[in-house]
Amino acid sequence: MSSAVGAPRSHAASRPPSTPPRRRRSYRLGRWDLKYSPYLYVAPFFVLFGVFGLFPVLYTVYVSLFDYELLSGTKEFAGLENYRLLMEDAQFWNAAYNTLGIFVLSTVPQLIVALMLANLLNRQMRARTLLRMGVVIPNITSVAAVGIIFALIFADRYGLINWLLGTVGFDPIAWRDNRFASWFAIAFMVDWRWTGYNALIYLGAMQAIPKDLYESASLDGASTWRQFWAITVPLIRPTILFTIIISTIGGFQIFTEPLMYGNGLIRGGVDHQFQTLAMYIYEKTFTGNAEYGYGSAMSWLLFMMIIIFALINFALVRRSVKGDKK
Amino acid sequence: MSVMRRRLRTAAAVLLAAGVALGSAACSKKDDEGSTGEGGQVKLVLQTFQNFGYDQAIKDFEAANPNIKVEHQKMGELRDFQPKLVQWLAAGSGAGDVVGLEEGVLFGYVQNHDKFANLLDLGAGELKANFPEWKWNNAMTPDGKKLIALGTDVGGLAMCYRKDLFQQAGLPTDRDEVSKRMATWQDYIALGKEFKASGKVKAAWLDSATSLMQPYVMQNSETFFFDKDNKFIGDTNPVVKQTWDMGLQMAKDGLTAKTQRWSADWDGAFKNSAFATLPCPSWMTEGVIAPKSGPANSGKWDIAKIPGGGGNWGGSYLAVPAQTKHPKEAYLLAKYLTSKEGHLAAFKEAGAMPSDLAGLEDPAFKDKKSDYFSGAPTGQIFGDSVKNMKPVFLGAKHQQIWETVFEPQMQAAERGKVSSEAAWTKAVDEAKKATS
Numbered sequence: 115m116s117s118a119v120g121a122p123r124s125h126a127a128s129r130p131p132s133t134p135p136r137r138r139r140s141y142r143l144g145r146w147d148l149k150y151s152p153y154l155y156v157a158p159f160f161v162l163f164g165v166f167g168l169f170p171v172l173y174t175v176y177v178s179l180f181d182y183e184l185l186s187g188t189k190e191f192a193g194l195e196n197y198r199l200l201m202e203d204a205q206f207w208n209a210a211y212n213t214l215g216i217f218v219l220s221t222v223p224q225l226i227v228a229l230m231l232a233n234l235l236n237r238q239m240r241a242r243t244l245l246r247m248g249v250v251i252p253n254i255t256s257v258a259a260v261g262i263i264f265a266l267i268f269a270d271r272y273g274l275i276n277w278l279l280g281t282v283g284f285d286p287i288a289w290r291d292n293r294f295a296s297w298f299a300i301a302f303m304v305d306w307r308w309t310g311y312n313a314l315i316y317l318g319a320m321q322a323i324p325k326d327l328y329e330s331a332s333l334d335g336a337s338t339w340r341q342f343w344a345i346t347v348p349l350i351r352p353t354i355l356f357t358i359i360i361s362t363i364g365g366f367q368i369f370t371e372p373l374m375y376g377n378g379l380i381r382g383g384v385d386h387q388f389q390t391l392a393m394y395i396y397e398k399t400f401t402g403n404a405e406y407g408y409g410s411a412m413s414w415l416l417f418m419m420i421i422i423f424a425l426i427n428f429a430l431v432r433r434s435v436k437g438d439k440k
Numbered sequence: 441m442s443v444m445r446r447r448l449r450t451a452a453a454v455l456l457a458a459g460v461a462l463g464s465a466a467c468s469k470k471d472d473e474g475s476t477g478e479g480g481q482v483k484l485v486l487q488t489f490q491n492f493g494y495d496q497a498i499k500d501f502e503a504a505n506p507n508i509k510v511e512h513q514k515m516g517e518l519r520d521f522q523p524k525l526v527q528w529l530a531a532g533s534g535a536g537d538v539v540g541l542e543e544g545v546l547f548g549y550v551q552n553h554d555k556f557a558n559l560l561d562l563g564a565g566e567l568k569a570n571f572p573e574w575k576w577n578n579a580m581t582p583d584g585k586k587l588i589a590l591g592t593d594v595g596g597l598a599m600c601y602r603k604d605l606f607q608q609a610g611l612p613t614d615r616d617e618v619s620k621r622m623a624t625w626q627d628y629i630a631l632g633k634e635f636k637a638s639g640k641v642k643a644a645w646l647d648s649a650t651s652l653m654q655p656y657v658m659q660n661s662e663t664f665f666f667d668k669d670n671k672f673i674g675d676t677n678p679v680v681k682q683t684w685d686m687g688l689q690m691a692k693d694g695l696t697a698k699t700q701r702w703s704a705d706w707d708g709a710f711k712n713s714a715f716a717t718l719p720c721p722s723w724m725t726e727g728v729i730a731p732k733s734g735p736a737n738s739g740k741w742d743i744a745k746i747p748g749g750g751g752n753w754g755g756s757y758l759a760v761p762a763q764t765k766h767p768k769e770a771y772l773l774a775k776y777l778t779s780k781e782g783h784l785a786a787f788k789e790a791g792a793m794p795s796d797l798a799g800l801e802d803p804a805f806k807d808k809k810s811d812y813f814s815g816a817p818t819g820q821i822f823g824d825s826v827k828n829m830k831p832v833f834l835g836a837k838h839q840q841i842w843e844t845v846f847e848p849q850m851q852a853a854e855r856g857k858v859s860s861e862a863a864w865t866k867a868v869d870e871a872k873k874a875t876s
Contacts, residue, residue, distance in 0.1 A: 186551075384852040
């Protein structure tokens, strides 16, 4: 290795290699190379992240301290005034409530169903690859198309579901006026798109579990159900945690589904029954007065909420799903 | 071996560094919009939303002005374009040399007009006589010293009705006769009661109670939700409350289909023939009603005059942002596109109804008939509706207050979710909050 370090550099190759200063210089260059080039290799990610990730986040904090309206051109320092107003803004808390409600209503069944689905797909069966790929098809359809179709299915008057209810003699459901009904419909949309995706991730993790564990378990007389809870779930715990974090991040930023569901109106229902935080941020920031300061404060608060909820979920799941103790 | 590897590594590092440098250079690359090209040619950027129908008009303009090249950027829907435009105007770069503004958006900019060039300084004063007075004045600052935009299309208002349903209910079907029978809104409501009382039709009379608001208030008041100082007066303007009550009374009497405009149910209501009349702006006829009702209902619709005379709903403008480097050329382009030739070309291409008075009189527009609407003379009906309209002051936040506050609350009251009074109080509260 040491002889290699002293070897002439490419650009110095034509020069006589024997002169001591050159040799020292190339030695130094070689050391720098070893020491610093790894940083250079990872630099592109960090440069791009800095420009398009970190800077906007920090700038959002800066903007959130201003009374900043784009349309009128107002920009005055306001300190924490935006945050104080936010605490009193009933519509903000309503949006937070809706977001949380839709999140719980969609994520809990989604991950449980995904887990079951993955378990089924992990068995020996015909056309396994076809079925495995089939479950992710909903995920690759455009979210706007999904929104339009489900808005039709859950339409108040001429919708499929209300029509079915009508044929068996039930009253139609007010899909948009009723808060819980609207949450349900939106959660349904989310689950339709994301269950298969999560199932595939679980499946990947399940396939890494050694088969002999199951073999010995069935020799010991453990039922399939028991095997699922005692072997599969604990062993894919890191993956479950991963999907929960990802679902939390995605779920808290839900925007397109409720927007499409409300006929494209940012209001999210007459009484904001299904206006989510992302929608309210958009309403304040990009419509009306374009209140960038207020919108930034909300975005920042949403960011904090996501972190807090991700940590809570992480802790909850880690505790409830027992893994192998090391 | 290790020399080789190190060389490779160095090369890779250099490549990566170059890549990063290039990448950031690409990011910081200045928009060359509005730059002067080779040979002294001026390049203009025109930004519009939806479909202004300017493809041919731009070709004609370039042919007449060989020193100007126009790049037409179609920016998609208004709701996608508008936030971008706000940002570009605030940032001082990025906006086109000529930009399309929707009417509702325009009112906001009239108040905050410093981002736009004064077209009067560029010689627009001579064009005043070309436009209906209200269309011209909408783009003028209250002091009358600055004009920020020139009118493109307008949305003349008429009453679309289902001839076949009228016939079933034993009502007259001829459009002149129908126009006569609904000369005022009271007549219109009375005719609706007659329609329902016939007991021979399942359809409602009108799509929604909210459909009354726009035409009725605009005909009967000089203001809507805001007074001329842009103060919210929606709660005290008697005409607004009057229309609110009138519409909800119609709903109570079972005359409305209680559908929410632009929803999937509204679409379904067209297909299922769930209502018999609809106040329709010109852009709605071929652009909305025909596709939504489908070919099966072709020839069943017809068009009568709007009760109460005239009216307008929607329409757009072209403005020149102050950040342009070529205000003179930009003005020339805006002037051409809003001239008779530009208007008629846009009408031919996209069905946009001219706001240019000469264009309204031109046979190309005036003699236009619609096959879908039983051969109704649309050019004449819609043309008449905008010429003699009185100007109504709408204010910067009109669209927002209507679309996001009053309309949804009125719909909730119509569906019977809340009482009319509770919905009204809520709407007023919310509007006050949004305008304070």
